[in-house]
Amino acid sequence: MTDMRAVAGANEPPQPIKHAAIDGDPFHWLRSEVDRLFDIVGKPDATMTSEVAPPLALDMIENDDTYRITAELPGMKDDDIEVTLANGVLTISGEKRHEEDRQIGGTLLSERRYGCFARDVRLPDDADPAHVEARIKKGVLTINLRKDEHAASRVRRVEVKKD
Known part of the structure; x- marks a missing residue:
């Protein structure tokens, strides 16, 4: 056929x-x-990983005076993760390498795993970049951002004039 x-x-x-x-x-x-x-x-090669891999799943919760962002990063430690904030964009990135050599009988078994990720989050205008804190506990990254109480006062209306 x-x-x-x-x-x-x-x-x-x-x-x-x-x-x-x-x-x-x-x-x-x-x-x-x-x-x-x-x-x-x-x-497929290493340049395709960001296009093929699913994005890092995040939860963002707004409270009265803070924003809380959480992400599950199983097996990751604080030195595997980088959190940066620039121009109103929070970037969470990380890299994990694992190498293991085992002797099974007369055979050497060598395993290597490698993975990296990055996720950008546009923050609300009232998030205060001067007051951000990130912690990881049991594979859950939690980022707290305080709200800027003066953000609303920085918004001003611009009058549109008729020509």
Whole structure:
């Protein structure tokens, strides 16, 4: 059975997709199709992680005099995380590396995991950048920002004049 599907660009003619096992390996076709797909769209690499990985989930709660932002960061420690504030944007970023070497019988097992993330949050106009505090406890990052009581007074109406 042969299907004709246009997987490549619109200007290229459809290529036949073969469903038969080759050399007795039932997964050969699947591997070749995945390889062909990566040849078309490009191979995944480290630059794609921010486009593919889901964004860091946050909760932002407004109280009478503060904003509280929480994020779950399991396994992260304070030195794995960076919180910055510039031009009304709070940035939470982090990097986690884990390396483990184990000897199992006569075999050395080496495992490495690496991950990084970043999330920008536009803060409300009345958030006071001079009074921000961040803490992590049991994998939950909590950021408290005080509200600026004078923020409302900095807003002024501009009269529009008729020419």
